[in-house]
Amino acid sequence: MSNKAIFLDRDDTLIEDTGYINSPDQVKLLPSAAASLVELKQMGYKLIVISNQSGVARGIIKEEAIADIHHRLKTLLGREGAYLDAIYYCPYHPNGAIPKFSKESDLRKPNPGMILKAANEHDIDLSQSWMVGNSYRDITAGLRAGCKTILINSSVRPACKKVGDPEPDKKAVNIREATNIVKMQHLQEKISGASESKELLPVVETTTAKSTGSVTDSISALDAAAVFEQPETIAEQTSSNAKPAHPEKTHRLLEEVLRQVRTGRREDMFHEFSLAKLFAGISQGLVVFCLLLSLWLLMDSSRSVTAVHTSIGYAIVLQLMTIGLYMLRDGK
Known part of the structure; x- marks a missing residue:
């Protein structure tokens, strides 16, 4: 296998996650x-x-709609000169409402089926x-597929780790930083x-002046400057001769900040109602009542x-009991 690939999740990695799109x-x-x-x-x-x-399995969306969504994704990327080689998706879920798709599948992540299928069809060295x-x-x-991994872990919507979940090779705050990680590895x-190539060359002594730098030094100096770019969420260091920020990059940074604010608000709006929280509030009110009652009795x-x-x-x-109810709520 000669090709190499970047396998990408879709929602909240390439496009905004608004629930079931x-x-x-x-x-977007x-x-x-x-x-x-x-x-x-x-x-x-x-x-x-x-x-x-x-x-698809839950009956929320049809496969035809997914095809339209992915066509839209390709169109938006294409307008900016970015092109995907393939899109794989798994429509199955063991608790689905549509019998045809209600089953376990090796294609469904965390299983590696989709990655292995793509590797076979595109001749990829995992x-x-x-x-x-x-x-x-x-x-x-x-x-599981044998790839290196990068977890995009935003402070606004951090990834939820369960017992037994493996650690990623690297972590990033967004796709920009993930790209920087791949570039530095490259x-x-x-x-x-x-x-290694330098070590294979024969050693020949000459009377010429000493070299001012090794092959490694020259590659490091030239490529490091050209390859690495700071993620847009980290402020760049300023200097007296620094050029003004490019308007397009500034606009993208503002869009990222706005998206994170909207995501945080959306999570607050849809925070699920908890009976434990309700009973804890009532119980806390009774605590205050009992303390006031004891104070009144003490004065009489x-x-x-x-x-x-x-x-x-x-x-x-x-x-x-109130403390226990709050702990029960937080443990969900």
């Missing part, structure tokens, strides 16, 4: 997605999307390839290859000390 109009590229793919393609990688689409995605399902699938391989000389102790005891029990 069921219309081409909902497809993330900032720097297209530019990053262009750079990866220039390094000789095939670009292949690997996506779970359980909405040991030279990367799986990039924003969930540990992507990482598990990539590692540079290191070039430097390593140049060093005609009341016995036993009544005060009883009221405080109820307050303690209710407070412990």
Whole structure:
């Protein structure tokens, strides 16, 4: 196998994740997605999307709509000079509502089926390839297939790690930083290859002046400056002779900030109602009531000390119950 590839998750890796996308109009590229793919393609990688689409099995979306969505994705990328080599998706889910798609499948991530299928059809060397995605399902699938992996772990929507989930090879905040990681790895391989080639050359003593630099030094100096670019979420260092930021890059940075704000608001809006939280609130109110009651009983000389102790005891029990309910809610 001679080709190498970047396998990419779709939602929240290349396009905004608004839930189950069921219309081409909902497809919006993330900032720097297209530019990053262009750079990866220039390094000789095939670009292949690997996506779970359980909405088909659940009856939320039809395969025809997915085809339209992916056509829209290709169109938006193509306008910026980025082109995908293939898109694979898995429509199956064991708890689906459509009998045809309601089953387990080796294609569904975290299983590596889609990656292995793509590798077979596109003659890909998986040991030279990367799986990039924003969930540990992507990482598990990539590692099982034999790829190197990068987890896109945004501070706004961090990846949820479960017990037993493997660690990725690298982590990034977005597709831009993931691309930088691949570029640096690519540079290191070039430097390593140049060093090995230098060791194979015969040693010849001459009377000429000493060389001012090795092959490794020249490659490192030239390529490192040309290859590496800071991720757009990290502020660039300024200097007295620095040129003004390019308007297009500034616009993309603002789009990224706006997307993260919207994502955070959307998560707050759809935070699920919790009965544990409701009962915890009621219990906390009763704690306050019991403490006020005990204070009133303590100030009334005609009341016995036993009544005060009883009221405080109820307050303690209710407070412990409140803490337990909050812990139950947070553990979900």
